[in-house]
Amino acid sequence: MLFSKMHGLGNDFIVIDTRGKEDIDYNLLAKRMCHRHIGVGADGLLLVLNSDIADIRMRIINSDGSEAEMCGNGIRCFAKYVYERGIVKATKFKVETLAGIIEPELFVNEYGLVDKVKVNMGKPSFKRKDIPMQGDPESDAINTSIVVDGNEYRITSLLMGVPHTILFVDDVEKVDIYTLGPKIEKHEAFPRKTNVNFVQVIDKNNIKVRTWERGAGATFACGTGSCASVIAANLNGLTERKANVHLYFGTLEIQWQDDDTVFMTGPAEEVFVGEYLE
Ligand SMILES: N[C@H](CCC[C@H](N)C(=O)O)C(=O)O
Numbered sequence: 191m192l193f194s195k196m197h198g199l200g201n202d203f204i205v206i207d208t209r210g211k212e213d214i215d216y217n218l219l220a221k222r223m224c225h226r227h228i229g230v231g232a233d234g235l236l237l238v239l240n241s242d243i244a245d246i247r248m249r250i251i252n253s254d255g256s257e258a259e260m261c262g263n264g265i266r267c268f269a270k271y272v273y274e275r276g277i278v279k280a281t282k283f284k285v286e287t288l289a290g291i292i293e294p295e296l297f298v299n300e301y302g303l304v305d306k307v308k309v310n311m312g313k314p315s316f317k318r319k320d321i322p323m324q325g326d327p328e329s330d331a332i333n334t335s336i337v338v339d340g341n342e343y344r345i346t347s348l349l350m351g352v353p354h355t356i357l358f359v360d361d362v363e364k365v366d367i368y369t370l371g372p373k374i375e376k377h378e379a380f381p382r383k384t385n386v387n388f389v390q391v392i393d394k395n396n397i398k399v400r401t402w403e404r405g406a407g408a409t410f411a412c413g414t415g416s417c418a419s420v421i422a423a424n425l426n427g428l429t430e431r432k433a434n435v436h437l438y439f440g441t442l443e444i445q446w447q448d449d450d451t452v453f454m455t456g457p458a459e460e461v462f463v464g465e466y467l468e
Contacts (some may be wrong), residue, residue, distance in 0.1 A: 191466045193223070194271055195230060197459050198263025200410025200439040204230055205271045207238040217255040223466055224253035230466065233406045236264050238272060244286035245278050252405030260289035260351030262413015266307035266458040269294035273304055274460075289351035304458060311417055311452040315349040323347050324379045332425050338373045345374075346422040350452070352404070353384040354418035358428070362390045362400040371402025387415045391428045398436045411437040417452045420444040 194205040204223050208214070220235035222228075234252050241247035248268045250261040265285060272278045273296055281296040290312055297306040319327035331347035347355040355374055359365050365388045374386045386402040399419045401412035416435040423429040424446060431446040443455040 192463065193230065193466055194463050195232065195461045196236075196267035196271065197439075197461060198266045198411060198413060198456060199437050199442065201263035201412060202232045202461075203234050203236045203261075203264050203267050204232045205236045205238070205267060207275075207277070209238060209240050212239070216249070216251055217257065220251035220253065221255040222468060230464065233403065233409050234258070234261060234264060236261070236268050236271075238268070238277065241286040244284040244291050245280070246272055246283070247286040248292075250287075252403070253407075254405045256405040257288070258352050258405065260287045260292065260311075260414060262309065262311060262351070262415075262417060262454055263411055263456070263458075264413070265292055265294055265309055266413070266454075266456060267460075269296055269307050269309075270304040270458040270460065273298075274302075287351070292351075306455065307458050308453060308455040309413075311351065311414070311454050313450040314418065314421055314446075314452065320349045321347050321353050321384075322381050323353070323384075324381070332422075336374070336377055336379050338370065338377065343374070346426060347380075347384060348418055348421060350414045350418040350421070352414050353380060353382060354387060354415055354422075355380070355384045356387045356389055356419050356422035358423070358426070359388050359390055362388050362398045365400060367400055367402050367408050371408060375402060375404050385412060385415050385418075387412065387419045387422075389419045389423060391423060392436070394428075394430050395433050396436060397423055397429060397433055410439060411442070413442065413454055413456070416442045417444050417446075417454055421446050421452070 237249040239247040293310040316330035390398040
């Protein structure tokens, strides 16, 4: 099976054109191909499929085999993949996902290759029934708290295509993400678990984010998590609605518009193509 290995600021993916190959167990394939030692290695598997309601359809399966509704870094890679292979001809198009229709816009360089993608990520939801999160279904989870191992943590949780929980810290490098991340990811407050973002505010327009992803563990970057982190920082009075998210391999530009729409702009890279032999 032919694949492409891509990444968005170090959040890495295997991309496969699965049009006409729907009879494969992609949850199992994701676990095998994403394995860092006996597979190709990636945070997730992105599938290209036909759509009846948009120009193309994307599925995202985490490295643990669970399927997510959306993937911000992934859709930038996906958009580059389908454009450069002529599967989609336009530089702005609609992608069907489990989180709804997402609209990437490609920036093509002088060689006809995509090096930056601006994505309309849609609108966040703050209601606990949408996140989903325990508590009054109509209430939000802005600046609330949860208890983990007897310790209380201030959090803000919201839905940005997928569930995200944000904690503000003084230094993202000093967070024990491997201990606290999974405990919050699987906390009973979140019926469908949650992605966990540790956020260090630098100033009103700049933050650092370190993410523990639902179904994938610690990643170098998370697109939906970066969007959710800027939204949460603004709601908590810490940043403007437009901010740069500084990550290990570069920066994502996030803008939460007054009409509630979120735009994310950042790079997408293709590293290699290969053939999976299993
Ligand atoms: N890495 C992705 C998020 C994947 C979400 C997935 N981990 C889940 O919610 O199960 C991103 O860039 O937005």
